[in-house]
Amino acid sequence: MGRTSEIELILIAYTKVGDSSIVIHTLSREYGRKSFITSIGKSTSISSFLPLNILSCKITENPKSQLWRAKEIQAITPLSSLRSDLRKNAITLFLSEVLYRSLRDGSNEEGLYEWCKKMIYTLDSMQEDFSSFHLWFLLQYASILGFKADDESIAPFAEKHYEDLQKLLHLDFTSFMLYPLTGKERSEIAEILIHYLSYHLDIRLDIKSLSVLRELFGD
Structure with a gap:
């Protein structure tokens, strides 16, 4: 042993x-x-x-x-807010599924663990305006993995949401969370970002928990 x-x-x-x-x-x-x-x-x-x-x-x-x-x-910590808030719980399920389906066993991207830990604590501590947190996570995750989205690289995937994505890409965290989007727009942008990840990872990401977010945050 x-x-x-x-x-x-x-x-x-x-x-x-x-x-x-x-x-x-x-x-x-x-x-x-x-x-x-x-x-x-x-x-x-x-x-x-x-x-x-x-x-x-x-x-x-x-x-x-x-x-x-x-x-x-x-x-190590109870993460009470993640567990008691239905919306945060749904976001947590989504983020964990993205990580589970996109990371290959044995992969160890530099800085990924500390970044994920920071994201978990950040979501747990937020009191309001976190409906777009999963979109921020997906964009930052792509950057950690080595294919940061910019105006040019996101264009082939953005379709009718190019203008929104172009703005979102240049916002800081607080401004990003306050950017006005409907539930339908969030869902469609999440699908775009999943497609972007799928393309660069060369795998098909079928994220089933996205439908839960769609129901909770839908307008």
């Missing part, structure tokens, strides 16, 4: 394996996007495994397997 170390990670998703184990899909500073297996029991609190939870745990490396074991998993 390999060495054991304590790390901090962000939970992206989990997959149940039988009755007593789950595979957690995570993002960490040390390993980037990586999955671990962990045991669960009747006393295990499922609240530890909510999307985008920031967790501490002990990882035991196993040179004979790519699926290492995680244990003593604990949430």
Whole structure:
């Protein structure tokens, strides 16, 4: 058995394996996007495994397997606002699904973990005007991955929303959140940005949770 170390990670998703184990899909500073297996029991609190939870745990490396074991998993912070606000909860589901479907196992983009952590805390702390947070996230995420959107690169994807996107690309965070968009416009721009990510990552991103945002923020 390999060495054991304590790390901090962000939970992206989990997959149940039988009755007593789950595979957690995570993002960490040390390993980037990586999955671990962990045991669960009747006393295990499922609240530890909510999307985008920031967790501490002990990882035991196993040179004979790519699926290492995680244990003593604990949430570092409750993220109370993300869990109690239905709209924030929907945004969280969307962001975690984007990360889960777009990051390949083993990928470790420089600065991605710290940026994601900052985004989680930012959304948790916001009291109002966060309906466009997922759009900001998608644009900044593209930049972290190495294909920052600009007026020229977004044009082939923008369709009727080119003027809005052209303005949004040049706004700071506060101004971006206050930029007037209808629910329908937000949904359509989110689809454009997902298409933009899909193209540059050369994968098909089918983000099912976008429909939840559409229902919650629709006009």
